[in-house]
Amino acid sequence: LERLFLESRNSSPVGRASARPGASTNNSQTKNVVLIDPKRAQNAAISLARIRWPFQQLREKILHMDDDGLSVEQLLSLRDYLPTHEEVRSLSSFAGDVASLGPAERYMHAMLDLPEGKSRITCMIFRQQFSSQVHGCKAQLCQLE
Numbered sequence: 001l002e003r004l005f006l007e008s009r010n011s012s013p014v015g016r017a018s019a020r021p022g023a024s025t026n027n028s029q030t031k032n033v034v035l036i037d038p039k040r041a042q043n044a045a046i047s048l049a050r051i052r053w054p055f056q057q058l059r060e061k062i063l064h065m066d067d068d069g070l071s072v073e074q075l076l077s078l079r080d081y082l083p084t085h086e087e088v089r090s091l092s093s094f095a096g097d098v099a100s101l102g103p104a105e106r107y108m109h110a111m112l113d114l115p116e117g118k119s120r121i122t123c124m125i126f127r128q129q130f131s132s133q134v135h136g137c138k139a140q141l142c143q144l145e
Helices: 001-019 023-030 039-050 053-061 073-080 086-090 101-108 117-144
Strands: none
Touching: 039 073, 039 101, 053 101, 053 117, 073 117, 086 101
């Protein structure tokens, strides 16, 4: 009986480990350098995960005011998670490898030197919403007539 129990004890951790492939390697991968508020970083990471563009490419799209492939909701998320002045200071003083940062910090690091980033994204949002707003105003004017 002892031999059977010993075998089942030895086999059960293997079964659990196989149910979670790479469980031990994830611990080393999740250790990112945290430079911003953890709650803001988590919320930003969730929002940014829905946007399937590399951060440098997003920076170029914003720089050139190219909103193709980006929805209003995505643009709002990009605008909401631009770095604040405090975050700019902490990210600018970071001298380590950018790959060691979490997704929110990597996004903010890519947007550090973006000139007038918030204004650019706001203009992109306005451009996407303009036709629907004009249509809504025309419908209301027709009702008044």
